[in-house]
Amino acid sequence: MSRLAEKLSQQQFVVTAEIAPPKGVDVGPALAKAELLRDMDAINITDNQGACMRMSPLALAGQLVQHGYQPILQITCRDRNRMALQSDLLGASALGIENLLLLTGDHPKFGDHKASCPVFDLDSVQLLQAVSGLEHGVDMAGKKLSQPPQFFSGAAVAPAAEPQLLTLKKFKKKVACGARFFQTQAVFERTKLESFMAEARLYQVPVILGVLLLKNVRMADFLNRNIPGVQVPQDLLQRLEDAPDSLQEGVAIAREMVALAREFCQGVHLMTFGHEDLIPQILAG
């Protein structure tokens, strides 16, 4: 059982963060960042995040394992068909990767390879199902594996997305297909999280709240305009605008979200964009 799985099963509060693989072959900076994140329970390795081509997260996650870190390998359905996904999953297990976050993936339209074929041979629900199959020793064609992998599979959810009833329908399917933890898109509104968790809690799967450090109002505006599923509400924009030190205000907002997570969820997933040094402040209190 992965360390992350163990902690979550013991009802402990977990903290995760993320690293994007390099656009190039030098993993040095990524490993240096992992060192800054040494206290995290696990580190997500993003998969061609925002549909921008980077090093394979499988390769970087493998390196992290070798250096004693606990990665969560993100796998999206955008770039590979079911054969490639399954073979990567077997490869991940061989590299000692235990935690997965199984995602649909952003559309290529958002990225730097707009002309590439959006694969989506599977969706995230079917990918979760495929992983369960592999764990039971059968691939998607029904063929037996010589040695099945064991994973701790997670999925994503956007608690702030409306209508919540529809979000919950997909959430339910993900649980039924083997999601054993959830990491959420960044949430900034207490009421939305509260009503989402009131329903989600019934499924007894740990939910790790996405907490995003807003550096300034410009960044918040950018997120609102460009990042699917992230909405920073007006009152927070105003707070960032009015604050003498917007980064410190961002830290304060993040700290409030962490407090929300302690109230409703079982962990936080921190997105700090180069401000890893501020993590202790965000988690304080």
Add this chain to the structure above:
Amino acid sequence: MIIGTQKSREEWAELVKDYHALFLVGCGACATVCKVGGEDEVFAAQEWLEERGHEVVGSVILDEACHIMRAARELRRCKHQVEEADALLVLSCGAGVQSISDCVDKRVLAGVNSLFLGNIRRFGEYEERCSLCGDCILNETAGICPVTNCAKGLLNGPCGGLEDGHCEVDEQKECTWLKIHERLEKQQRQGVFDRTVQPKDWSRKYKPGKHKIDRGRGDK
């Protein structure tokens, strides 16, 4: 209907530059309706070519360029003109182009890009609703095809990009899964949300598609 657009005049110029005498082929079906290869467009193409110093030795609007045998027959009637031509410029969908390229040895130039199987909203406005995927799920999705209408072709519900009811890929467009959800609610049924839809069987879509009606049994 097959929706197409004409290639740009720059592309046409590049295509025809080595051929002096051209025979033009249009199509009376889809290409006429979406204004890429009907009589008007073939005439306009002729004028454009002549202005550029080409000779147009003849033209024909086939009833349905996609009908292989009929296209060949209609083209045989223009045999002499076709013989005079250095190349044929075809203003039809890709299927039509291939009916023609199958029955002449001359160079066949495709002047149109085929886009999709389209529904017609109103004149000049077309929407793709069906991808001809060979594995129809419409009965469970309240008559809205997610394979085609969802930018990612997802089968089990919306992606994380759903925001204010809009699609992450096109904010002008309502999320297809939201539409499916709302219509199913209206019909008071769970439909596709009642089960995990299994991955699509792409073997039904091996290319090239081929289908033969069994005349004895009907199309079962």
